[in-house]
Amino acid sequence: MKTVTRVPALWSRVPQELRLPLAVFLSCQACYLLWWAAFYPGLMSVDSVAYTWQVTTDHWRSDHSVLYNALVWLTLNITGDLSALTLLQTIAMSAVLGLTCASLRTLGVRGRWSAPAAVVCAAAPPLGSFVVFVWKDVPFTICAVLVFAVSAQLLGRRLHGTWNGRVHASELLLLCTGLLGVDLFRNNGFPMSVIASLALLLALPGARRLIAGLAASATALTLLLMLVVYPAAGVEQPSKTFIYNLHYADLAVAYAQEPGLFTPADLRLMARVAPLSAWRGAGTNCYVSDVLYYNPSLNRTVADRLSEPLVRLWWRVLRTAPEQIFGARLCRAHIAWAVFPGPRDKSARTWTYGTSIPADLWGFRPIQDSPYRPVLKARPLSQALNHAATFGRSAFRVPQLEWLFWRGATWCYATYALVALLARARRCRPLLALTGVTLGVQLTVLAANPAPCFRYMAAPLFIGVLCISLIPTLRASTR
Incomplete structure (x- = not known):
């Protein structure tokens, strides 16, 4: 009884402004x-196996996030x-969801609406289970929601007329953390941070130089690490075939749809990399670049050596x-x-990934004799929980x-609509900058995407669900 009576007493000591974010944090x-x-210890994919192998055998590579690899190590x-690692990911996301609810309160969103939306993010199988994946995309998404x-x-300060052109130290620290995380946890993340920063820059007079400088510094640091620091530290650069594999996939689609574009010299060049039948076959599926990249007949050594003429052909x-x-890019960016x-026969359904870890670790042979091989195995702390969680994910598929x-696109459009309605209801156009993160993720994936993976568009799903809590605010504004 004493413990029960002490809980309200302890809660009464929590400052009023911290109660909502703390309650959301604990619930999530x-x-x-x-x-x-x-x-337990976390959901995995072949990428998770690759991270583990790279950091435990000193084969560090920058084709994945070096920062996330460092966390794995x-x-x-x-x-x-x-x-x-997966436990820390859950704590970080819970904290960010709590902060988001506190931030939405400055826009007039009451906790009774934002808190349930945050709990849905943690409880719904697509989003809740995502956070316990050993994936670089998880901290990327956490940082995107933080921004x-x-x-x-x-x-919110701009809306209520309390904006004085100054960014508080805590806000600056959190924004810097979010932008850097977005840049460093996904190799193509910096365009998203630039777009999100540009949206804020246009909406917040008085802090434009600060925000522009912050975005420029984060981008410059990212490029410096990728181009100078990582190679100097012995981190292996990805192969040219990996870097340009989307270009090669574009060529395959163009060849399959309009072979007359290619001269005999072009065809001889392509045939040195893979049989023309492989190019044509891969080009019939514009949804996935893996069809060509993982084709056994593709000679990656030759493709690396001929990358320059192949890229020149792409430009032509x-x-x-x-x-x-453009058609090939839009098709592959379908997600x-x-x-x-x-269509299912083109592997164009959303790639959600499963909950089981196969015994052969998706055919990743180098890890089989590793002392860390036992780590890469599902060991649920409760079989009953495992069965229930697996059932939940399956039911939601x-x-x-x-x-x-x-589908992240669904929630992108929901976010745009809700934010536009809020800006109109409050007669405050700067509120449109709330779409900066979602727009940044969507445009980045639209520009370069290999496959219809759910994880690439996870951030807009979280943000879209949280934006549902804006609806009661819209109703209140119209009265």
Whole structure:
């Protein structure tokens, strides 16, 4: 009884302004702990295996996030397992969701609406289970939502007329953390941070130099690390075939659809890399670049050596038939703009990934004799929880509702509509800057995307669900 009576007493000591974010943090963390226990030490993909192999064999490569690889290395060396990393991811996301609810309060969103939206983010299988994946895209998404939260806080001050052109130290620290995380946890993340910063820059007079300088510094640091520091530290650069694989996929689509664009010399060049039948076959599927990149007949050594003439060919096709290149890019970026998934026979349904870890680790042979091989195994803390969580994810994969539960584009458009209505209701156009993060992610994926992976558009799903809490505010504004 004493413990029960002490809880209200302890809660009464929490400052009023901290109660909402703390309550959201605790509620979301309780949900995430269930996901974490169900899929202990964490959900994995072949990328998770690659991270582990790279950092435990000194084969560091920058084709994945070096920062996330460093976190994997640190976790393995301190704890000997990956569970601490996924647990920290849940704590970070819970904290960011709590901060977001506090920030939305400055826009007039009451906690009774924002808190349930945040809990949905933690409880719903598509989003809740995502946070316990060993994936660089998880901290990227956390940082993207953090940038959204800080944006809401800054724009809330603008809405209420308390904006004085100054960014508080705490806001600056959080914004800097979010932008750097977005840049460093995904190799193509810096365009998103630039777009989000540009939106804030236009909406916040008096802080434009600061925001521009912050965005420029984050981008410059990212490029410096990728181009100078990582190579100097012995981090292996990705192969040219990896870097230009989307260009090669574009050529394959163009060749399959309009072979007359290619001269005999072009065809001889392409045939040195892979049989023309492989190019043509890959080009019939514009949704996925992996069809060509992982084709056994593709000679990657030759492709690396011939990357310059192949890229020149790509530029020539772009100049002569831009509709072919743009069409291939839009098709492959289907996950970014299309509400409904593509055809199943083209592997164009949303790639959600499963909850089981195969015994052969997706055919990743180099890790088989590693002392860390036992770490890469599902060890749920509760079989009952595991069965329930697996059932939940499977139930939410019903094809008829894929557009709602797994498609980031759906929630991009919902966010744009809700923010536009809020800006109109409050007669405050600067509020449109709330769409900066979502727009940045969508345009970045639209520009260069290899496959219809759910994880690439996870951030807009989180933000879109949180923006549902704007609806009661719209109703109040129209009265």
